[in-house]
Amino acid sequence: xxxxxxxxxxxxxxxxxxPLAAQTQITTTITxxxxxxxxxxxxxxxxxTLPLETINTPFFAPLTRDLAYSGVFAIAPIPxxxxxxxxxxxxANAQFVLALKIDKQGEEFTVExxxxxxxxxxxxxxxxxxxxxxxxxxxxxxANDLVRTVNGKPGIFLSRIGFASNRTGHFEIWLMDWxxxxxxxxTRHNALSILPSWSADGERMVYTLFPTGGTSDMYIINxxxxxxxxxxxxxxxxxxxxxxxxxxxxxxVGSVAGNPDIYVIKDDGTNLRRxxxxxxxxxxxxxxxNGQQISxxxxxxxxxxxxxxDADGANxxxxxxxxxxxxxxxxxxxxxxxxxxxxxxxxxxxxxADLVTHQSRILAGEGSNEQPxxxxxxKWIAFxxxxxxxxxxxxMRVDTGSDLLQLTFEGENKDxxxxxxxxxxxx
Amino acid sequence: xxxxxKAFAITLALLALVVAPACHKQQPIKVAPSxxxxxxxPPIPPTVTTATAxxxxxxxxxxxxxxxxxSTDTLPNDxxxxxxxxxARGYVQDAFFEYNESTLTAxxxxxxTSSATWLKKNGQYNLLIEGHCDxxxxxxxxxxxxxxxxxxxxxxxxxxxxxSGRIRTVSYGEERPFxxxxxxxxxxxxxxxxxxxxxx
Numbered sequence: 001x002x003x004x005x006x007x008x009x010x011x012x013x014x015x016x017x018x019p020l021a022a023q024t025q026i027t028t029t030i031t032x033x034x035x036x037x038x039x040x041x042x043x044x045x046x047x048x049t050l051p052l053e054t055i056n057t058p059f060f061a062p063l064t065r066d067l068a069y070s071g072v073f074a075i076a077p078i079p080x081x082x083x084x085x086x087x088x089x090x091x092a093n094a095q096f097v098l099a100l101k102i103d104k105q106g107e108e109f110t111v112e113x114x115x116x117x118x119x120x121x122x123x124x125x126x127x128x129x130x131x132x133x134x135x136x137x138x139x140x141x142x143a144n145d146l147v148r149t150v151n152g153k154p155g156i157f158l159s160r161i162g163f164a165s166n167r168t169g170h171f172e173i174w175l176m177d178w179x180x181x182x183x184x185x186x187t188r189h190n191a192l193s194i195l196p197s198w199s200a201d202g203e204r205m206v207y208t209l210f211p212t213g214g215t216s217d218m219y220i221i222n223x224x225x226x227x228x229x230x231x232x233x234x235x236x237x238x239x240x241x242x243x244x245x246x247x248x249x250x251x252x253v254g255s256v257a258g259n260p261d262i263y264v265i266k267d268d269g270t271n272l273r274r275x276x277x278x279x280x281x282x283x284x285x286x287x288x289x290n291g292q293q294i295s296x297x298x299x300x301x302x303x304x305x306x307x308x309x310d311a312d313g314a315n316x317x318x319x320x321x322x323x324x325x326x327x328x329x330x331x332x333x334x335x336x337x338x339x340x341x342x343x344x345x346x347x348x349x350x351x352x353a354d355l356v357t358h359q360s361r362i363l364a365g366e367g368s369n370e371q372p373x374x375x376x377x378x379k380w381i382a383f384x385x386x387x388x389x390x391x392x393x394x395x396m397r398v399d400t401g402s403d404l405l406q407l408t409f410e411g412e413n414k415d416x417x418x419x420x421x422x423x424x425x426x427x
Numbered sequence: 428x429x430x431x432x433k434a435f436a437i438t439l440a441l442l443a444l445v446v447a448p449a450c451h452k453q454q455p456i457k458v459a460p461s462x463x464x465x466x467x468x469p470p471i472p473p474t475v476t477t478a479t480a481x482x483x484x485x486x487x488x489x490x491x492x493x494x495x496x497x498s499t500d501t502l503p504n505d506x507x508x509x510x511x512x513x514x515a516r517g518y519v520q521d522a523f524f525e526y527n528e529s530t531l532t533a534x535x536x537x538x539x540t541s542s543a544t545w546l547k548k549n550g551q552y553n554l555l556i557e558g559h560c561d562x563x564x565x566x567x568x569x570x571x572x573x574x575x576x577x578x579x580x581x582x583x584x585x586x587x588x589x590x591s592g593r594i595r596t597v598s599y600g601e602e603r604p605f606x607x608x609x610x611x612x613x614x615x616x617x618x619x620x621x622x623x624x625x626x627x
Contacts, residue, residue: 110480127480138483171602175489186489192602195567205489214555214597214623216570226489237598239570253571258529258578258596260571283571297568303527304568325527327565341565348565370565414566 039150040076041067042092044084046100046111055102058135059111065179066143066157069403071379072150086120094118098146107131113142115149124149136181156377159419162196162205163393167411173207173221178375178418180395180407186221187228193219195415199243202421206231206241206250206267218252220267232269240284243267244311245420246291251275253283262296262313275313287311288331289420295319295329295338306340308355319353322360326351328371332378332398333420339372339381339398350383352398363401365394373418374398382407382416509552510624518545519554519622522580523615527564529575531583535620539580542622543587554589556580557621558598559605561614566600573598580620595625 043064046055067073076094084099097120101112109132114125126145128138140157147155156178165174165185173187173196187193192210199205202223209219209230218231218238231238235254242251244264254263254274262275262285276282280300287294288308295308306320306329320326325343332339335355342351348368353360363369367387374381382395391412396404513519519542522535531539546554558573577596585591605621606613 128483129480130483134483141481141483184488192599194602210597210599210602214557214595214625216597221489223489236596237570237574239598240567253567255571255574255578255598258575258582260574281568281571281575284565284567299568304565325564325568327568371567 037072038074039072039096040092040094041073041096041098041146042076042078042084042088042094043067043098043100044078044082044088046102048100048102050102050104054132055135058132059102059139062136062157062179062181063139063143066140066155067146069179070143070147070155072147072155084114084116084120086118089116089118089120096123096150109135109138111138111142113145115146136177140177153377156375156380159376159421160202161373161382161393161407161419162198162415162417163408163413164194164196164207164415165408165411165413167413171414173205174413176407180405183408183410186226195240197242197417198419200245200420202419204243205417206243208239208241218250231265231267233263233265233272235263235272242286244287244291245289251285251287251294253285262294264311273313275309275311276316284327284329286330289333289335295331297327297329306338306353308338319355320351322351330372330374332374333376334378339374341370341372350381352381363396363398365396365401365404369394371415373416375418376420380418382418384414384416506624506626513545513624517541518549519624521622522620524576524618524620526561526614526618527572529572529579531579535580536583539583540587543584543589546584546589546593550593551627552624553593553595553627554584555623555625556594556596557603557623558596558600559603559617559619559621560601561617562601562604562609563614564601566602570598570600570602573600576618576620580622 046060048055064075068075076092078088079091082088082091084097089097095118097116099114099116103110108129111128115123117123128141130138137158143157144155159178161176161178163174164171168185170192172185172189172193174183174185176183189209191212194208196205196207204220204222206218206220208216210216216238218233218241220229220231231250233254235256237253237255237260239253244251248267249264250267251262251264253260259279261277261282263272264275265272275294278298278300280298282296282298284297285294292311293308294311295306297304298307303324304327305318306326307316307318309316319338320340323343326340328341329338337352337354339350339352341348344362348370349365350363350369350372351360352363365385365387367385369383369385372381372383379398380395381398382393384391384393391414392406393408393413393416394404394406396402520538522531522538524535525532556577558577560569560573564572574596577598581594581596584594604617606616
């Protein structure tokens with residue numbers, strides 16, 4: 001028994017005027033067992049002397065959007081003119097009320113967020129300080145803290161998605177917040193730059209650069225100063241590079257004389273190790289979350305299929321058997337599932353395979369859908385699709401394939417990689 | 428009521444419409460104290476910890492003030508012109524592949540044989556072989572496939588007597604199609620080794 005509600009996101013974000021909301025259809029699906037875990041929360045107008053216009057777009061819209069997508073809270077409609085407390089909770093039939101107070105001294109905003117229960121008693125409370133530029137980060141931080149308070153686990157609202165975009169004329173590495181906001185270019189090589197992959201601590205990304213001159217090289221970019229370092233492997237290709245979650249190792253595809261294999265190298269360019277030695281094509285390595293295994297794609301059976309091996313190359317096991325082209329395997333955060341790209345009837349779809357039961361299911365969509373990447377809480381998958389005629393990045397729920405949201409609109413956008421940390425603010 | 432607050436209230440009401448019907452008529456959620464079936468809420472000290480405010484700042488975020496250009500070779504214009512002429516006159520000829528194959532077909536071998544003949548006579552140029560794939564595969568596997576295609580041609584040219592030190596390879600996978608179309612004719616053009624003359 002399912003109940004589905006659909007409306008245009010642009011309606012409820014009309015006052016927020018977010019470009020990403022344009023004509024995006026959102027489907028919310030809540031099954032009865034899940035509804036039990038969703039708490040209704042009333043979020044009245046912040047107590048502030050500041051003009052609401054200055055607060056809404058940078059702060060209130062992202063906060064309420066985070067809560068609405070949290071899977072933990074449902075926003076309760078509120079009657080007017082009731083101050084935060086037991087009366088409001090009762091009138092809104094809400095289990096929680098979020099009381100927000102915003103002050104500004106000089107250039108610094110102070111936001112006080114108190115979570116009240118239905119009796120009006122404070123369950124938790126915290127103050128947050130920052131400049132106007134930090135207001136959306138404050139909103140995401142509050143949402144994370146509220147989810148942690150009720151759920152025991154932090155939200156994913158400070159996580160980010162790295163990707164490649166050609167909106168400047170050629171592909172460079174870009175970054176966006178989990179909701180598609182704050183899209184910004186982080187490399188300026190003026191040369192083809194693709195396949196970014198986060199380090200476990202969110203401080204670095206590794207990617208492939210094609211400088212003029214006919215090579216492809218591995219580069220690391222640092223968050224703190226934007227500095228870029230080339231990792232010299234001595235091999236060809238240097239594609240699909242990915243950081244180990246537990247060490248400074250980077251797995252990648254290297255090639256010697258036209259034989260692409262999976263290699264591992266330290267991030268300083270030392271200690272190169274070859275993990276596969278088959279004469280077939282090997283590509284697309286991805287570490288398991290505990291760093292003990294690596295999934296990869298191999299053509300050794302005659303078609304590209306998904307395999308796993310231990311991090312030293314031993315104990316190779318074939319995972320995919322269906323269809324004649326599978327690639328882009330990526331592990332769920334708990335390590336129990338692999339999502340990968342699987343060709344079905346001439347198009348690619350995202351397939352999610354359980355590594356214990358060996359059962360798989362397809363999250364089908366229009367067009368071709370490739371390069372899945374998991375949110376840190378394992379509830380969402382971002383991927384690229386050409387359903388609009390151009391490659392764009394979308395996000396959907398892993399369990400149902402619902403709540404589809406297009407995150408990019410300018411140029412072509414691909415190679416999404418979701419940061420591994422649950423938050424990106426040192427928490 | 429201010430205009431802004433009206434918009435704000437409408438926002439909330441509409442937002443509530445998204446979620447409320449979804450929860451409505453579900454099993455009602457009970458709230459503590461008789462929270463047998465209610466959500467699990469870990470006990471929290473009922474105090475406001477306003478004394479410890481967390482500072483949230485904007486931090487440097489991968490952005491370098493400098494524009495960095497990574498460039499190894501800058502080819503003079505006359506090399507580009509030479510490449511146009513060499514392709515047009517068949518001095519060097521691209522080699523084409525079957526779908527998801529890196530084996531050199533008879534036609535591909537013939538194209539490379541002609542190219543080798545010209546390269547032997549024109550030792551002042553080196554060769555870059557670009558491996559390309561059609562869009563039907565996946566990006567990451569195709570990068571590896573393009574590498575194999577480029578190296579198959581290199582190996583063949585070496586057996587025909589070209590010094591391996593004169594030949595470099597790169598794979599562009601499906602990144603740089605020659606024909607942007609989505610037909611078999613376009614795909615066939617895009618599965619190729621593209622031979623590029625470079626200066627020494």
